[in-house]
Amino acid sequence: MGEVFVFRPEPLGDDPGAVTEVLTAAFVAVREALEGGRPVVVSLAAGDLLGQGGPLDAAVAAGLLGMVRTLGIEGAKPGWRINVVAGPGVAAEGADLGVAPEDEAADEEDPVGLIIGELARSELTGQLLQVGGANLGKLPA
Amino acid sequence: MQAAALCGRGAGVSAAIVTGAAGGLGGRIGERLAAAGHELVLVDLDPRVEEVAAAQGARGVVADLTRAEGVAAAVEAAGGEVGVLVNNAGITRDARATKMTEAEFAAVIEINLTAAIRLTLALEERFARGASVVNLSSRASLGNFGQANYSASKAGLVGFGRALAQRWAPRVRVNAVAPSLVDTPMTQAMPPEVLAKLVAKIPAGRIGTPDDVAGVVAFLASDDAAYVTGQVIYVCGGRTVAP
Numbered sequence: 001m002g003e004v005f006v007f008r009p010e011p012l013g014d015d016p017g018a019v020t021e022v023l024t025a026a027f028v029a030v031r032e033a034l035e036g037g038r039p040v041v042v043s044l045a046a047g048d049l050l051g052q053g054g055p056l057d058a059a060v061a062a063g064l065l066g067m068v069r070t071l072g073i074e075g076a077k078p079g080w081r082i083n084v085v086a087g088p089g090v091a092a093e094g095a096d097l098g099v100a101p102e103d104e105a106a107d108e109e110d111p112v113g114l115i116i117g118e119l120a121r122s123e124l125t126g127q128l129l130q131v132g133g134a135n136l137g138k139l140p141a
Numbered sequence: 142m143q144a145a146a147l148c149g150r151g152a153g154v155s156a157a158i159v160t161g162a163a164g165g166l167g168g169r170i171g172e173r174l175a176a177a178g179h180e181l182v183l184v185d186l187d188p189r190v191e192e193v194a195a196a197q198g199a200r201g202v203v204a205d206l207t208r209a210e211g212v213a214a215a216v217e218a219a220g221g222e223v224g225v226l227v228n229n230a231g232i233t234r235d236a237r238a239t240k241m242t243e244a245e246f247a248a249v250i251e252i253n254l255t256a257a258i259r260l261t262l263a264l265e266e267r268f269a270r271g272a273s274v275v276n277l278s279s280r281a282s283l284g285n286f287g288q289a290n291y292s293a294s295k296a297g298l299v300g301f302g303r304a305l306a307q308r309w310a311p312r313v314r315v316n317a318v319a320p321s322l323v324d325t326p327m328t329q330a331m332p333p334e335v336l337a338k339l340v341a342k343i344p345a346g347r348i349g350t351p352d353d354v355a356g357v358v359a360f361l362a363s364d365d366a367a368y369v370t371g372q373v374i375y376v377c378g379g380r381t382v383a384p
Contacts, residue, residue, distance in 0.1 A: 017255065019255045020250045020254075024250060027246045027293070049300070051306065055262075056301075057304075058300040059304075062282075062297050063296050063300065066282045066283070066294075066297065067289050069292060069296075070284045072284065073284050074239075074286055074287070074289070
């Protein structure tokens with residue numbers, strides 16, 4: 001297995017066209033990583049999965065989760081490992097939610113980074129791991 | 142009574158817009174909403190929507206909702222206040238992820254998700270108090286082989302709806318309906334043995350009908366659902382809980 005590839009969407013603003021662009025770019029990048037034998041982690045803000053941020057950020061977050069679940073199913077045979085980790089916050093608040101720092105996995109001070117590191121080493125696939133408890137008492141994503 | 146008044150429309154007549162209305166499901170949804178007293182606006186890229194609309198005494202709009210002028214035409218056709226919007230338009234371009242082209246992925250996202258977002262946001266000021274938006278999602282939003290694009294688009298609709306439900310409450314309710322296999326021309330075109338295998342996984346023991354779905358859409362559009370927002374109802378014969 002190669003080095004983990006982390007995809008983290010940037011806040012979208014208010015242009016609906018960005019939804020298509022970001023999801024398509026994610027698909028292309030993630031597929032390339034999987035075909036290259038790398039484990040993939042999509043890193044999302046839990047608030048976006050719950051719809052507590054902007055509607056476009058929520059659409060992208062939920063869309064990425066749907067895509068990951070399908071890739072988890074399709075990847076059973078070739079042994080792809082792709083998961084989602086949802087951490088505290090919403091994209092609109094997160095100036096630090098830039099694109100996929102690959103060294104995030106090494107930051108074991110950060111609970112999200114710790115989970116990413118664990119996912120890179122595990123056999124899990126197609127799963128959503130949530131950090132911070134924002135999901136408790138809410139709808140399952 | 143007071144709670145219902147917070148989100149219900151009461152007795153007024155308002156426009157109901159249904160996209161993807163030339164198809165069997167969209168047409169049936171239109172019929173159910175017309176029966177509930179709405180003035181129907183049926184929208185589709187397919188010109189046959191005009192025949193469907195004429196048969197229902199509705200306004201038919203041929204429009205490409207991926208383009209600004211198409212969205213504007215749909216908004217214009219609604220006239221005044223909009224009481225119901227059903228985002229039903231959608232396509233499939235199925236392929237394993239390894240074979241799926243970037244264009245196939247983008248097209249499904251653009252039509253199923255981004256076009257719905259554009260139309261919904263364009264109607265923000267037109268929605269009546271107590272209006273209802275119903276997004277047609279899918280059980281495939283939970284993951285489905287060969288449908289990375291479709292899964293993403295239908296899951297995205299759920300996320301979008303959850304956010305809008307919070308942002309627009311209590312003026313507008315936003316929910317989703319997530320069908321599984323429905324008896325449409327698309328499923329009728331499947332090889333019978335493939336279809337039989339899929340139906341065998343459904344605890345209800347049969348394929349869904351457009352009426353199964355339209356009935357739930359009509360419920361969410363009605364004041365009976367005045368206290369329901371931000372939710373997803375799976376209309377799948379129990380498929381989501383079966384092995």
